Amino acid sequence: MLNFDHVSYAVNEKSIFTDISASLIDHEITCLIGPNGIGKSTLFKLIIESYQPQSGTITGIPDNIALLAQQNELFEPLTVRELLTIQRDTLDTEVLELLHLTDLLDTQIDYLSGGQRQLVWLGYVLHQEPDLLLLDEPTTYLDLRYQQTFLNALTVLQRKRQFTVLMILHDLTQAYNYSDNIWLINQQQLTIGKSHDMLDETLLSKTFQLPLKIITDDEHALIIPKN
Amino acid sequence: MHKAYNGILAVALIISVGAALLLGSTHLSLTALLQGDPDALKLAINYRLPRIIVAVVGGAMIGLSGNLLQLVLRNHLVDASILGIMNGSQFLTLCLIVLIPALTHLNVVIAAICGMVLLIGWRVVIPKQRSTMQLILVGIATAMTFQSLTQLTSEGFGVPLPSLSTVTWGQTWQLLIVLVLGLMLLIIVWPQLKYFALSSEQLRLLKVPENRLLYFVLCIVGMWAGAVTGLLGVIFFLGAVLPQMSRLMAPHAKSQALFAPTALWGSLLLLNADTLARTIVAPTELPTSAVLLAISGPLFVLLLIKGGRKHA
Known part of the structure; x- marks a missing residue:
């Protein structure tokens, strides 16, 4: 289990984290x-x-x-197949199908749309069969449909294969609906909890310095600005 | 498509070699050579052949070293001349020859070692990712400094600078040895070169030893660029331009697929520039490196204007 024990980190004497302690729960999705x-x-x-x-x-x-970033750099004109098999020889057909990549295998990645490209990169990280998958705002540049495809495929595969996910998301609604746990960073501190326990209007409003409203039903939460 | 492209370039190279053998201040005829005319054979074997081999091999080495350097630095605008390595190794070689005159006959091998040491030194001094423009400007300033130091040393001590017109068979063999050594290293590292398509961060996560690969490739590039400088002098921009020229004809090809056409373009350009330099105002010979710079300079400008937005 990934464990932070009283970690402090500063850049040029500006403190980023002060004395944070946390454990990342294995085999779950944490946002x-x-x-x-x-x-x-x-x-x-x-x-x-x-x-x-x-x-x-x-x-x-x-x-x-x-690690999957919001924009991933590629320095050679690789095809989807070449990227996915850069370190291992076999293709994972389940991943390909979930990400709709089967027909794109021999297409050069430069020619794909931003949304398709991000699915390719998700395919790339999944082909590494990671124990821990870090995703840094993976859906930021995607339209709604690709955001859905991306997050659904990720969740389906995570549930099945039980790798651990730590994902940075800016869309709070998505963060709550697609995660088991929330890590909330503010003022050099980390607040941690199960996602449904963290649905706290006051806490979120204070963190983002914006009055927020949470609308929930049995399964989902919607987090929007109050005004 | 690639095979046809390489084939066309190869045929052009064979024709160019033929032309280079026959044309010059004294024109040779093919029949004289085939009939074994001793004077014609002597001229062809002692003077033209080593020069042709050096132009073909040297051109290929410039192209390949440019291609390799661009691949491992993930930067399409650099080559050994732009980073100041060619001028640096020219100066260092000259200093060594002034200090130990016995080394004069090994000047190509010495230049290869100097190039290798300098390129590795360069990487150690500038280890972090710098912007392309900064690399180019620092490199050109370095190159200019070494160029003037070379000029001062050469004139001060009366040691002539290398030129294609004074190539000997001994130097040709040295160049071929450096070529083969580099190719052997290249074969070892070849399967790993595909990883440079990814960022350093991704390579670290994949546990690919990027730095080791990088230094390995820098050895090859430094060795080749140095050796070529030891024979031809500094040829600016050519190593940066050649990979792009071959890319024009095959825009979707990966760097590794462009090795053959880049090498062929290099041989073609250098050989024909040399033939041109020998014949255009014969019997006076023009400096080949100046003829080449007149071609590669404008091409590099084009490259900067075209690629500036993407790579700056």
Whole structure:
């Protein structure tokens, strides 16, 4: 289990995190939310060991981590097949079908739409069969249909294959509906809870400095600005 | 498509080799050569043949080193000359020859080693990702500095600078040895080169040893660029332009698929530029590197204007 133990991290003496402790629950989807510039991506960099914390320790970092950013750079004109098989020889047909990539295998990735491209990158990270999948605002540039396809495919495969997901999302409604747990970062601190327990108008309004309203039914939550 | 493209370039190269063998301040006739005319054979074997081999091999090495460097630095606007490596190795080689005159006969091998050391040194000094424009400007400033130091040393100590017109068989063999050494290293690293399609961050997560691969490739590039400089002098921009020229004909090809056409374009350009330099105002010989720069300079400008938006 990925474990943060009293971790502090600062850039140029500006503190990003102060003394945070948290455990990421294995085999579940956790969403990381919080205002812009608060250090969500920095937390990812700490996990993949691009950055080292100034104090505290991060333990239980799995061997096999995959990372998907909101925009992923490709420096050669690869086809979908070439990208997915860059490290292993076999294609995962279940992933291909869920992501509607079967017919696109021999298409060059540059020619795909932004939405298709992001599904290809999801395919790429899933082909690594990660123990921990980090997703950094994966749906930011996608239209509603692709957001749905992306998140549905991710959830279906996660439930089936039981890898651990930590995902940064800006859309609070999506964050609540597609996750088991929420990590909320604000003012250098981390608040953690089960997603349905974290549906707290006051907490969210304070975090995002905007009056928010939560509308719920039995299964779903909708989080919108009050005014 | 690729086979046809490479085939056309190869045929053009064979024709160019024929032309280079026969044309010059003294025109040779094919019949004289075939009949074994001793004077014609002597001229062809002692003077023209090494020069042709150096132009063909050197051109290919410039193209390949440009292609490799662009692939591993993930930057389509650089080559060894733009980073200042060619001028640097020219200066370093010159210094070594001034200090130890016995090394003069090994100048191509020495230049190859200098190129390798300098390129690796460059990577250590500038380890982080810099913007393309910054790399180019720093590189050109470095190149200019080394160029003037080279000029001062060359004139001060009366040591002539290398040129295609003074190529010997000994130097040709040295170049071929460096070529083969580089190709052997390239074969080892070849299957791993595909990983440079991904960002450094992704490679780290895939546990691909990017730095090791990078230094390996820099050895090849430095060695080739240095050796070519030791024989031809500095040829600016050509290594950056050649991969793009081959890409024009095959826009969807990956860098690794462009190795053959890039090498062929390099050989073609260098060989024909040399033939042109030898014949255009014969019997006076023009400097081949100047003829080449007159071609590669404008092409690089085009590349900057076309690619500037994408790569800046």
